[in-house]
Amino acid sequence: MRKGLVFIAIAAFVYACGGSSAPAESNSSAGAKAVAAVAKPDGEKIYKQYCVTCHGLYGDMGASGAYNLQESALTLEERINVITNGRKAMTAFEALLDEKEIKAVAKYTMKLGE
Ligand code: HEC
Known part of the structure; x- marks a missing residue:
């Protein structure tokens, strides 16, 4: 009601x-x-806001040992997992982004290698 x-x-x-x-x-x-x-959150916008500091605009900057996202062989699910929980020097984004935003930005990182 x-x-x-x-x-x-x-x-x-x-x-x-x-x-x-x-x-x-x-x-x-x-x-x-x-x-x-x-x-539908904008993955590109989220990437530019939160990820470029380490991964760079094209995913290959590698600051603080950040993995080159153009060469990443991870699946979408695995990327979502890394972004959600973090890994080594990479911070977890669980508290900053919601599930849909994480999925959108993970999808965007898949495009960087194309
Ligand atoms: C503080 C710097 C930093 C920021 C900010 C950052 N990352 Fe990372 N990222 C890293 C590092 C360092 C690694 C490698 C971790 C390792 O060595 O295990 C990594 C790894 C990854 C991987 C795994 C790649 C692979 O093939 O193993 C993905 C996917 C990823 N980052 C996506 C993102 C996304 C999307 C964002 C923004 C929401 C982001 N990162 C923000 C530092 C960062």
């Missing part, structure tokens, strides 16, 4: 925004972007 009410409140809010004087088109695309940001 509570959930239903929250949903109605959100729907009413979205409806109210859509009904404002601004052009409907720009409103709906802004809404879609906001939804995408929540549903």
Whole structure:
């Protein structure tokens, strides 16, 4: 019941925004972007924020012994594990990033070797 009410409140809010004087088109695309940001974190953005200090922009900087991500043969699951729990000099990101963000950034590191 509570959930239903929250949903109605959100729907009413979205409806109210859509009904404002601004052009409907720009409103709906802004809404879609906001939804995408929540549903699918941007791995590249997270990488640039948290990982470049050691791995570098292209994954091959190797500061503090950071592994060259272009040459990494780890699977997505293994990368998620390293990022979540850390390994040697690499800090654990469990406290900083949520599961979806870790998965997104792990996926992004797979692209660095391409
Ligand atoms: C403090 C420096 C540091 C930061 C920040 C850092 N790493 Fe690392 N990373 C390392 C080091 C050092 C290793 C190698 C660990 C070892 O020798 O076992 C490593 C290893 C890895 C590996 C394993 C590669 C392999 O093939 O074994 C992955 C994947 C990885 N890092 C991803 C990330 C991602 C994604 C981020 C950002 C969320 C990140 N790292 C941030 C230092 C860092």
